[in-house]
Amino acid sequence: MTSLLEGAKKLVTRGSDIGARVEGLAQAVEASRGRLDDEVVDAAGATAARAAHRLRLSADHTVVALAGATGSGKSSTFNALTGLELSAVGVRRPTTSWATACVWGSEGAPELLEFLGIPERHRVARDNLLSQGREDTALQGVVLLDLPDHDSTEVSHHLEVDRLVALADMLIWVLDPQKYADAAIHDRYLAPLATHKDVMLVVLNQIDRVPEERRETMLGDVRRLLAADGLTGVPVLGVSSREGWGVDGLREEIARKVASKKVTKQRLEADVRASALRMRTVTGEAAAPTLSRERLEALEDSFAEAAGVPTVVKAVEESTRVRANRATGWPATAWLSRFRPDPLKRLHLDLGQVGRELTGTPRSSVPEPTQVQRARVDTEVRALVDDVTAGMQPAWGHAVRRASVSRLPDLGDRLDKALAATDLGVERLPVWTGLLRALQWVLVVAALVGGAWLALLGVATYARVPEPPTPEWNGWPLPTLLLLAGLGLGLLLALGARVLVSATARRRASVADQRLRQAIGEATEELVVAPVQAELDAYGRAVDGLATALR
Amino acid sequence: MTEPQTRPESPAGDPSPDAGRMLTALVQLRGALQQAVLPLEVPEVEVHRSARADMIAQLEDYVIPRLMTIEAPMLAVVGGSTGAGKSTLVNSLVGRRVTQPGVLRPTTRSPVLVHNPEDAHWFGQDRLLPDLERVTTATNDPSALQLVPSETVPAGLAVLDAPDIDSVEEANRTLAAQLLAAADLWLFVTSAARYADQVPWQFLREAAERSAAVAIVLDRTPPEAVETVASHLARMLASRGLKDSPLFTVHEGPVDDEGLLPASSVAEIRGWLESLAADAEARAGVVRQTLEGAIRNVAQRTHLVADAETSQVEALTRLREDAEKAYAASTAAVREASADGTLLRGEVLARWQEFVGTGELLRSLETRVGWLRDRIVNAVKGKPQQAERVQVAVESGLETLLTEHAEAAAERAEASWQSLASGQALLRDAGEDLGRASRDFRRRAERAVRDWQRDVLEMVREEGADKRTTARFLAYGVNGLSVALMVVVFAHTGGALVGAEAGIAGGGAVLGQKLLEAVFGDQAVRSLAERARQDLERRVAELYDAERARYLDLLASLGVDEGSPETLRQAARRVDDLRFAQSARQEPGAGSAQGSAQASVPGSGTGTGVAGGTGD
Incomplete structure (x- = not known):
């Protein structure tokens, strides 16, 4: 753990607040080991380690993950955003079994992809393919991940999703008219990650299946459910990846968020805060007393x-x-x-x-x-x-x-x-x-x-x-x-x-x-x-x- | 409970004495399950708690009412995921809009039961699902059941539109589970997007275990995908033990302004249901199969709950023993400490020696001059004062001892409870800090010690009532003698004392003993010392029992009965015995309906692309 502390100390020189926060968390973890419940301390230590590791990796890339239920159209959306037919789309469920990554601007990306655990054969670099259109420069620095589903009968998919959701910088939740109210996504992912709402986007896919007059109502309904989870203010976009409606808007939204280069730090800050809050409930805030x-x-x-x-x-x-x-x-x-x-x-x-x-x-x-x-x-x-x-x-x-x-x-x-x-x-x-x-x-x-x-x-x-x-x-x-x-x-x-x-x-x-x-x-x-x-x-x-x- | 009605042999009915006995056994089983609470947080108790709740609900909602009214119409419950198209299907089957489908999810409204008007009397409040209030109009209340009579539903059949099984609304999920548990036949609706979801398959697995009759409806599928999806779905069904379930496909298409699908899409299902309704024997077979499967399932799972109850009893015993051990150790330590003369050291001894006037007497063999001098001084100063100072010294020594051991015992008991998950949960909910002695313990200990001293005083007074004339008695007074007795009590032991103290402590006690013997005689002194010590021990035991009761009361308030695992097992065995006896009587030599054999629902045909494993 001391190496963790040293690593965190080096981050302070990167001039940002986040390094100090990670160091603070690491210090608290070290001081509490053996005194608090191991479960709590280990979880906080893992968060600190992950954050420290991520900060050492490329600061120019932002990892954006597309997550959602089986059949919601993640792979179609992924294909639409990348402009390529990279992910298999199918009728048989579940379709995607492993995560695929597409990188815009591959300088310094390999380490990041190692960190994410994406094997070579599932990586694609976007900058050395054919002519780059305007849309590609907008997404420069993005590592887009197509995740498997989290609610099918295949348990390995859930585990992969859990792992990558914890590592990604920005999360895009892909919902669809049939499944947008499922307990699986709200109870297991959206509500627990309410602290991370600044780094989230919600997309309601397959909007072409909904009669036109009902679309706004449905989007409003999605916002209502998100508010019930504690995610007020998260942008909700209506998209049809099959017809191509709304994909440009989605791309612009992603580019806008990524351009500020702050997404990574926001995500890590949210992680560290959540972890520190959990530790604080067990540690308390009282100042250290003196012996009388x-x-x-x-x-x-x-x-x-x-x-x-x-x-x-x-x-x-x-x-x-x-x-x-x-x-x-x-x-x-x-x-x-x-x-x-x-x-x-x-x-x-x-x-x-x-x-x-x-x-x-x-x-x-x-x-x-x-x-x-x-x-x-x-x-x-x-x-x-x-x-x-x-x-x-x-x-x-x-x-x-x-x-x-x-x-x-x-x-x-x-x-x-x-x-x-x-x-x-x-x-x-x-x-x-x-x-x-x-x-x-x-x-x-x-x-x-x-x-x-x-x-x-x-x-x-x-x-x-x-x-x-x-x-x-x-x-x-x-x-x-x-x-x-x-x-x-x-x-x-x-x-x-x-x-x-x-x-x-x-x-x-x-x-x-x-x-x-x-x-x-x-x-x-x-x-x-x-x-x-x-x-x-x-x-x-x-x-x-x-x-x-x-x- | 109403009496099971005696009817002549009906196609679906067992001879009534059998049904009566089975009913009694099931009611006893339900009672035993209700008594078998699982309050302690042992590992994996949540699973058993929900299993127990499910079983009680199923017995109350379905098994017992069904057994009582075996001739009631067959209940087909249409269940499935959010947005799979249940309500549209029910409306289309019935032929008119009886439930309100919605676009926004999840839909929350009362479940709807569609029945033939002739069968209305079967669905009263006290029949199936007794805790759902019967209403006749559409409401949004999930704890109500809307009854809709319709001519288009054949007699002998009823269709219930259940809420979804996987939406955000927890009330929907629990109600759907309850309704499916009360069904004779499941019409499980899934769609192209949902057919590989985890939650529906958990339900289907339970249905397979219970041998409930299940038919799968594949809805909301684009025409081009029907073949692939249907064959994949069929293979999944086969691999999960639902090989014999009919699979129907409903093609996705436009709905008319009533919200109904075209009649041709649902024709197959409708035809199958109607033939089932018409054939009384087939219907009875379905009902009997599902009912027997449910009874078998409940009896089986009761053993698991009985095991869980056994581990509760074990955990409770362990917790109780830990608490008792902690306090027993403290009581023994106090007994030892107060009997081996060490309480004499320090203040007590100094006071005693002052009182008796032996200042330097024991530590050096000085002349009696000093002794005489101190005696004169004491006579001038007054004895009672000296005696009181010794009393005070005894009090604070005993009190410290009692308090410290009470704290130590509470700490030990808490630590041993903290090491168990069940103990941790109990301590958390206890409300007071059980790791410390109770707040008023010191006060009670003080009072106990003073009461003891008073009792010793009484003993001496009683014993010496006729010896007042003895000069020495007059000289020292009753107070002094009682102090002397206390000193003797403290030194009365076989324990070895170390070093210089043996002389001092022993000497002090010896002097006290000599004093008392001079007044009362040898035998009387021994019995007095014994009585005084027993009194002290009794008071100490009282104090510590009160402390220990804080822990034991917590355990007693949980209401775990040690005999309930055995009661549960016996009730389950009785149900099983009756079941075997019944099936042996019906089909002699054919064996009983054991194992998780899937209900063989008589089907007029299976859906497209299922039979024979066509497709890839």
């Missing part, structure tokens, strides 16, 4: 919850608190807290950078999303899609919905990966904890020293050893001071550190939250937003293409 900010945020929230981000953030806070307290707490009791498990360890999220490198990105033990959380995620995705497809036709709405859930099965894995790959920044404790720890140990040592000194003094007093002098400071003996200060300051420090530790834990938790949410945001983007956006872009292209085609 609130919905995306709500979606990210539900993803975060499903990933267990609150759990992890809480664990970060707890873990920091525990470890910092252990580091800065009063050493005497701090070691007791080793019995409390580290929440992050339980979740396997504590390995830090080095650990991750050694083991790749291991799966964390954050619990899987529960049913309720999955349900929330699904609900948010559904709400997002509802929001976006509010003005769209059902076919496109379904396509967007399908895209939105196409990657959700990967949800668990992807969230796990996001979580495990995020650097939570918890493996190291802040520097001041180290300092405090050192200070605590100093105080402990001082207390121990004081305690040991007092113990020694006590032992000495007990053993009645002469007491060595005890230094004093402000009237307090130093060992006592050391002991009391060590214990007291140690406790104070521990309590103060607790406050600091809470603050640090909360700060770290919020940093971790931010990072996790960013990772989750990327996951959301990948799993839901990107596929949906791709569908919306395709929808936009389709709507634009159709708008160009229908301008």
Whole structure:
């Protein structure tokens, strides 16, 4: 299909509107493939391809087809217009089994005739035969086709007619007094081609069989039936190919239409419009919507919850608190807290950078999303899609919905990966904890020293050893001071550190939250937003293409 | 229905008990056909629909009235394409202008029935073609039948001028088909321009299948072309099973001011018709042959309609199963989700733990100090508040679950219906978007969940009516206990929980269970949990059944009866049995009139150039 698009692009340089229309249609077809019903898309694609092909072929020739029921006199009319006895006329029905072509001005015609599928032996070139009369220059550039019938018992005739009616530039319908009101021609050809009435002519043949006073009434009746089909304004000519009445008028009418050289483009434009209108009923005209900010945020929230981000953030806070307290707490009791498990360890999220490198990105033990959380995620995705497809036709709405859930099965894995790959920044404790720890140990040592000194003094007093002098400071003996200060300051420090530790834990938790949410945001983007956006872009292209085609 | 009249043996009549039985069988067949609607858009259903309509129309218009009045005059219907010259032919045969031919096409006027004045009583409103109103003057109303008595038509024969079979006017086409189906004898008119058209040959093929008596009239042919066209036409007739049909030619010529052809042009046809009218036995033979052919044809085609009905029933069953499966999957998913403890996670658990005052209790083995502290705080703040917060958490979790699964089920059901052509057509005409849950589903789900919680409250209240004095009961109040019960219900499962949650969820539930057991005793707690869960399941099933009913009601409204294919087949077999029995009685040993043998119409001569295959 891309070659189709390129071919159509080249046509734009031919300076006409029609190239842009064909390109628009081709663009819409490409954007809609796989999203709309294949039948509709294929039909439109075939129209675009046919139009592109025809535009590449000779612009100097106009293909005029004579179509009608069996026995209406197409072949006689054909012979009368060409001035030769090319087509067999007969009493046995049906007569013409294959299409015959007569070309006025065969420069560049062979390709066109190949396109129409007319074999060599059914082609005649009019310009290298006998002396060209005035009438022949009038029809210069015309390729006149005599088609088989469309209503006899021979099915192959119908198929040939259907094929060529779709390819011809101008259509001349040959009716006759007996069959002009047949359902076969009105229901199958005239009414469905009402959009192409600018490139049609209707001829009422065998007018010699109608009594003279009734002829005008009959022509009026034909016009009435055509109006009922939607073909008001199509010229209706009364002709008798057997007697030769009206054939000159018909020739002039054809020449007039062909001289403007616009028939081909008119026909193709009508084709493209009809095709684009059919596609538009399924595509709709609403402009491509954008995704709303609130919905995306709500979606990210539900993803975060499903990933267990609150759990992890809480664990970060707890873990920091525990470890910092252990580091800065009063050493005497701090070691007791080793019995409390580290929440992050339980979740396997504590390995830090080095650990991750050694083991790749291991799966964390954050619990899987529960049913309720999955349900929330699904609900948010559904709400997002509802929001976006509010003005769209059902076919496109379904396509967007399908895209939105196409990657959700990967949800668990992807969230796990996001979580495990995020650097939570918890493996190291802040520097001041180290300092405090050192200070605590100093105080402990001082207390121990004081305690040991007092113990020694006590032992000495007990053993009645002469007491060595005890230094004093402000009237307090130093060992006592050391002991009391060590214990007291140690406790104070521990309590103060607790406050600091809470603050640090909360700060770290919020940093971790931010990072996790960013990772989750990327996951959301990948799993839901990107596929949906791709569908919306395709929808936009389709709507634009159709708008160009229908301008 | 009037009783079949008991008459002595007439040349055309069967012994009446036979006719009576056949009549009953045909009436039953018509009833069965009328009941066998074909509403679903399975592939190729249009063909069967029109076949069924045609058969019902033929039974009503022709077969049943004809069987009741087998001695009525033979009806010859003149049919053919637009502009073939039917009306001119009828006028010329009758000898005066009885119908109005036109130059402009198509001609729209009431069909005209020309009969002998003695036979007027045979063509009343309730005989043949009962839905056409009888009139006596020319009108343009295609649903009326103009009766014209004329002495020139022999007794025992009636001629009906039908509209054309292929013009733009659809009403003409359907009426022509209806009239031809009611004919004893077809006079099919074609012309040099039309004799190879597709539409007339479709009609003729149907006539051949039905063994209807057909005579072809070649009209509007220029004299120089008569030989060629007639021989070609004869060959076409022979190759399509109409070898024995007489072929008449009417030469094209000027009409007089009355619009009639010269008598000599139509002499042959006229003579043939008159001899047919005079020979009562030949006439009876024609009538019987056409009637039997029609009955055989109807019985045969009934089997096709029965097959079509079977495929309708199958399609209906498939659609119903798809919808049921989609909703059953959702019900099972909700049941599983609400029973395996995962609803405890998140909010519910947090609220529960706050309420019971176990903040950090389970996650670390801290001292009871914290527990005591929280209990005091709770006593100050007031229990009911805490219990309400847990209730709210339970509600929104369940509600999300129910709504999401309802949407998912609707989506699945719609997708499976969209994959079938019949489902697509039903969804298109449904009027509401069946791919989403109904608009008020969320509200109903909310109400259901609240009602369930209220019921659980009632259960606990009832059970604990005599335990109010228990200290713990007083402490937690009925609200708290019902919340505890809900928590137990949610955790009551064999499903495995993963990782850290097992401890938390299980722990919460264990605590709840211990609480309840302390108040009510072990056995009572188990039975309470079971009752609470059954109640929840029942409500969930109710909700989803209402959703599913949107789909199933659509199917029920189609009116397809599962037994109608069999009824149809039985009715057709009964008609066939009677037919065989009758023909065996009439011609013992000669076999029955089977196959598509063409009606052998006694002809006084065939048209020019037909016999022996002269011409090229």
